[in-house]
Amino acid sequence: MPKFMIIPREQPKGLTASPAEMEKILQKYMAWTANLAKAGKLDHGNKLKDGQGRVVGVFGGEKGPKVTVTDGPHMESKEIMGGYWVLNAADYNEAQALVMDCPHLQFGTLEIRQVDEM
């Protein structure tokens, strides 16, 4: 069965919510993945390593373009990805239907990309 990568953008707000509120949100996510797993639709998920990462880019300097490496992405950034899921679905339509009730949609967007298995 084709696999679809689900890439979440933005994050639930954590800094102002109370522990109980954060737990409620977390439980919604966990219930959602549990349901997908039960239905055989969740291939796997991965969390990304905390507080680490590099951003590599080529930037123009005085003496011409140069490869620059910076630390990051930083945890403070709301754009940072905490992880991703890979779902089993027949096609984009099914993949889309599967994420329609994802609690993440309360906070940000989900990008769906089919894995090209050659």
Added chain:
Amino acid sequence: MTGTHPLSPPQDVDRVVDGLFRRASGRLVSSLTRRLGAHHMDLAQECVQDALAQALHTWPYGGVPGEPEAWLYRVAVNRAIDALRRDNLGRAKLSDPTMIEELAHGQGHSPVVDDELAMMFMCCHPDIPPPHRVALTLKTVGGLSVDEIAAAFLIDPQTLAQRLVRAKRQIRDQQLVLDVPEPSQLPARLESLLDAIYLLFNEGYSAHSGDQLIKSDLCDEAIRLVRLLVADHRTNRPEVRALLALMLFHAAREASRTSIDGSLLLLAEQDRSLWNPELTAEAFRMFEQSMTGPKTPYHIEAAIASVHAASPSFPQTNWARIRELYDELLEFKPTPVIAMNRAIAVGHDAGPQAGLAALQVLARDPHLARYHLLPAAQAAFSVAIGAQTQAIAFYRLALELAPSAPDKRLLEAKLAAYREG
């Protein structure tokens, strides 16, 4: 501290036990504050909050770690180390480098109950005013947010935030230490701690409006804190057991206090079959075990609650005994509200005329002038002697003074039923 924890598969939802975040937050803040020093309490809170956010941002993808609380603590400690090192780089050395190194190498790690006890004692130091004690304890050990505490106490969140700032400043200025007090100081320190927990329980139990869920959280939290004290040999003292007994007697009645439509029911109307038998049994056991020391107001209040718990119905209550107990309680705490409760007991014991006479005297007390339960009691006794006009007038006065919607509904229902009957 490095090292990875095996991640459970994402479908393992049961690991996120109910209340883990709130409970863990209290323990972690206590432990981290103890490692960093009381003056770093704010930093400890920020780091724990960050760790919870980090869990929220990553657990949905990788699953709940095998030891969630240890995971959270490690993240919080790492945040603290980063922040302290940054501070030490930026300005003059603020923190002891040895302390940072110890933290970094995981010495003295893993949160323990003792940290929570120590935090409770510090937050409830006798020099801190009682309302501030309660707010600080709920924020630190209780894991509640400013908004949640403010909602429960029906006060403005900003006012509450200021209380917290003042209490924390006091901790810094007086250099209060995060420790369970020495045996010689323990009884006095315990008294101010129990005061705060009692206040916390009352707030949760009182019928003022506010978010009901948070209200019952307050009661649960108060009971949890006293249980911690009972579980530790240093603090397992008679007055602590009496307070736990008192709270358990009340908690056992929780389900019977409201009717199906959510309105309040008086003790006389409660369905006693709904009282929780396990909690009542535990309350009686605890009460018995509290008799080993000098009598305190908690003992007397627990005794009053035990008389109610032991009687099969409202009319069969041993009112003479309750009246005696209120007399005794008045000697400890001569407050207008206790005097009023005593007068009500007199009415049930010696008849409605005697009750009305006793309440009449108290009605002149300016402290009770705006207390709706006084005219409500006067109305009930007036009904009993058939003084219709007087009863309606008292009900109207009570309605006017009632502080919350549930209180008003209760009185309106009483008044309507009386007029129809």
